[in-house]
Every structure is written in C-alpha cells, then in structure tokens.
Amino acid sequence: MHLTANFRAKLSAIEAYWDEVQFRAGYDRLHEEIETVAIARLERFPSMGRPFLDAKPDTFDALVRCELLAGRALEDGVVREYMLKDYIILYVQTADVVSLLSIRHFKQTSEDFEHLWLSGR
Incomplete structure (x- = not known):
C-alpha cells in the first residue's frame, strides 16, 4: 500500500x-x-472499488479532465473509488501495488486531476 503525496x-x-x-x-x-478498514480491505481485495472512470461526467470540463485521466490510467492501472462513511478515496491498482491518490468528503464535487496526475506522484 502506497500513500501518495x-x-x-x-x-x-x-x-x-x-x-x-x-x-x-x-x-x-x-x-x-482508513487504517483498520479501508487499507486492510484494499490490500486483500484491490479490485473491490468501483472503476472511477465508469461514472459519466456531467460537465464539459469534467469530461475533458476524465479523458486526460483515462489516458494516464491506461499507463498506470485502473483508477477506482472506495467509499467510506463520509469520504471517498481514489486509488490506482497496478500489478504490484495499490496507491491511494486522493481523499475527499463525499459532498465535494471536484478533484484537481491535472495536479494529481500531471505533476507526478
């Protein structure tokens, strides 16, 4: 399990x-x-989260960002979301590691994908 910056x-x-x-x-x-539930589950069942890019963006800006993210995801693995009680964790599953990318309250409506993916991890 890797926690990104x-x-x-x-x-x-x-x-x-x-x-x-x-x-x-x-x-x-x-x-x-996070420590006792999310990490333990994701280490054991890394594919359990819903593929993030399966969600349909509802704005043009979100569509463009998802397309950028999709290109990067194909290189790195599958971006998934794991739901906690009040928060959503975005993570990427590759062949050898699960990396936690971001966490946000479920009421937050956006992510800074350019910063997340294009400036390195």
Missing part, C-alpha cells in the same frame, strides 16, 4: 479542518477507518 496532503487538510472546528474526534474516526 497528494493523498497525504488531502488527509492533512482534513485533519486541519477538524482541528479548526475543535472536533478532533472527527479526524480520529476517519483515520481509524
């Missing part, structure tokens, strides 16, 4: 949010769910 940065931002609203338990629950 982008995933770590997103997780740090989530931690900062929970600290800012003075509810550390919110972050602690998320961290526990």
Whole structure:
C-alpha cells in the first residue's frame, strides 16, 4: 500500500479542518477507518472499488479532465473509488501495488486531476 503525496496532503487538510472546528474526534474516526478498514480491505481485495472512470461526467470540463485521466490510467492501472462513511478515496491498482491518490468528503464535487496526475506522484 502506497500513500501518495497528494493523498497525504488531502488527509492533512482534513485533519486541519477538524482541528479548526475543535472536533478532533472527527479526524480520529476517519483515520481509524482508513487504517483498520479501508487499507486492510484494499490490500486483500484491490479490485473491490468501483472503476472511477465508469461514472459519466456531467460537465464539459469534467469530461475533458476524465479523458486526460483515462489516458494516464491506461499507463498506470485502473483508477477506482472506495467509499467510506463520509469520504471517498481514489486509488490506482497496478500489478504490484495499490496507491491511494486522493481523499475527499463525499459532498465535494471536484478533484484537481491535472495536479494529481500531471505533476507526478
């Protein structure tokens, strides 16, 4: 299991949010769910997440970004999403490793795919 720099940065931002609203338990629950549930399941069943690119984009901008992501995904593996209680983890499954790419609250509507894929991991 590999946690990319982008995933770590997103997780740090989530931690900062929970600290800012003075509810550390919110972050602690998320961290526990990632460590004990998500990682354990993805290590054992890496194909369990839904292929992310199967979702149909609803805007032109999203379509263009998904096309860019699709080209990169073919090189690197299958981009999948794994649902937690309140968060979505994007990860890529290759032949020898699962890399966690990003995490966001399910109410967030977009991702910075150019930064995620085109600036390196």
